[in-house]
Amino acid sequence: MSASxxxxxxxxxxxxxxxxxxxxxxxxxWQSSCPRFPVWEDARADGLIRQYGGEAGEHRVELTERGRAMLGRG
Incomplete structure (x- = not known):
């Protein structure tokens, strides 16, 4: 991901x-059929979000420390 x-x-x-x-x-x-806007995939690849859980098939998504820092919340 770029600096800004x-x-x-x-x-x-x-x-x-x-x-x-x-x-x-x-x-x-956040689904996208455009390969130029894969925000979900980019956020995962850049370590900005993570999935956790899995009990009963329910996965949660949350920001990582890096994601919170990007928003100025970390």
């Missing part, structure tokens, strides 16, 4: 940080 994050990434991270999110909700809300 793109607006879409900041919006995505703020959306994730706003309240607990299920993986399914994230994928539904």
């Amino acid at each position: 994050p793109e607006l879409m990434m900041i919006q995505f991270l703020e959306w994730v940080a706003a309240r607990p999110r299920r993986r399914e909700d994230v994928l539904e809300a």
Whole structure:
């Protein structure tokens, strides 16, 4: 990721940080058929979000320390 994050990434991270999110909700809300805007994949690859849980098939998504730092919350 470049030194200054793109607006879409900041919006995505703020959306994730706003309240607990299920993986399914994230994928539904942020799906993209355009290969130039894979914000979900980029955030995972850059270590800005992580998935946890898995009990009863429910995975949660949260910001990592790095993701919180990018938003100035860490």
